[in-house]
Amino acid sequence: MNTTLDFDNPEVAAAINPSAYGYHHGPIPNNNIGWRPTIDPKEAITTELNESPPVPPERMSGVNGLVCDIAVNGTQMCGTCCASQMALRRHIRQAHPGALENPSKANTGFEEKIAGENALKHWVLYLGWRQARYLHEPKNKISHESPIWRYADVCEMLASIDKGFKDKFGDTFHRQDAMSAPVTPQKRKNAAPATPKKPKNAAPAKTRSSSRRGRGKRMSSAHAKNSTLSDEVVDPNNDLDGEGADA
Numbered sequence: 001m002n003t004t005l006d007f008d009n010p011e012v013a014a015a016i017n018p019s020a021y022g023y024h025h026g027p028i029p030n031n032n033i034g035w036r037p038t039i040d041p042k043e044a045i046t047t048e049l050n051e052s053p054p055v056p057p058e059r060m061s062g063v064n065g066l067v068c069d070i071a072v073n074g075t076q077m078c079g080t081c082c083a084s085q086m087a088l089r090r091h092i093r094q095a096h097p098g099a100l101e102n103p104s105k106a107n108t109g110f111e112e113k114i115a116g117e118n119a120l121k122h123w124v125l126y127l128g129w130r131q132a133r134y135l136h137e138p139k140n141k142i143s144h145e146s147p148i149w150r151y152a153d154v155c156e157m158l159a160s161i162d163k164g165f166k167d168k169f170g171d172t173f174h175r176q177d178a179m180s181a182p183v184t185p186q187k188r189k190n191a192a193p194a195t196p197k198k199p200k201n202a203a204p205a206k207t208r209s210s211s212r213r214g215r216g217k218r219m220s221s222a223h224a225k226n227s228t229l230s231d232e233v234v235d236p237n238n239d240l241d242g243e244g245a246d247a
């Protein structure tokens with residue numbers, strides 16, 4: 001899956017989401033917003049309790065990117081990242097009860113695997129992933145086991161060695177300012193802009209000025225020259241962060 005043709009092909013171009021096997025990525029509508037099984041709020045929502053919401057739920061395929069793509073505000077998605085399919089299902093049951101059908105117990109067949117991989121390649125290659133709106137920014141939290149992460153890596157590698165690929169699709173497939181490794185919350189705040197943009201209120205200003213110092217230190221060598229440019233690039237994303245869970 002490391003050649004141009006593994007991505008730039010008619011099957012990826014025409015891949016649909018949801019496929020016959022359900023959603024491989026979002027936005028996945030939540031048909032049961034506000035519904036919750038009548039249990040003690042401290043109790044976990046089991047698959048059994050999630051079984052019969054008032055409105056038929058959507059189906060999510062097991063071939064997905066390990067990111068919670070349940071729509072929470074129009075097309076804006078949750079963005080919570082999980083390390084396994086089981087953890088993702090558990091998160092969705094607790095945070096968005098009734099949104100999804102419980103997973104089928106059958107093994108994933110090769111047709112579903114192909115449909116899912118094509119849909120996820122499409123999502124990455126045609127910049128759906130990069131441009132998607134998330135409540136909880138997943139750029140530094142997505143599992144490196146996620147096919148989305150792997151495909152974004154491969155596409156950026158292909159763009160660096162294949163001019164035709166780069167001219168057609170661009171050269172950036174990870175979400176802006178994505179790091180190469182999982183980072184601590186402190187490091188994640190390095191996405192703050194270096195431009196002297198006036199903060200909307202007092203609280204984010206603190207965060208921004210402290211993260212600017214962090215960024216300066218970290219980027220003192222190789223990237224220092226480009227810091228102004230890259231800070232401008234990450235600016236809109238940082239604003240998104242501010243509205244979401246990172247605030």
Ligand SMILES: [Zn+2]
Pocket residue numbers: 068069070078079080091092095096
């Ligand atoms: Zn979620």
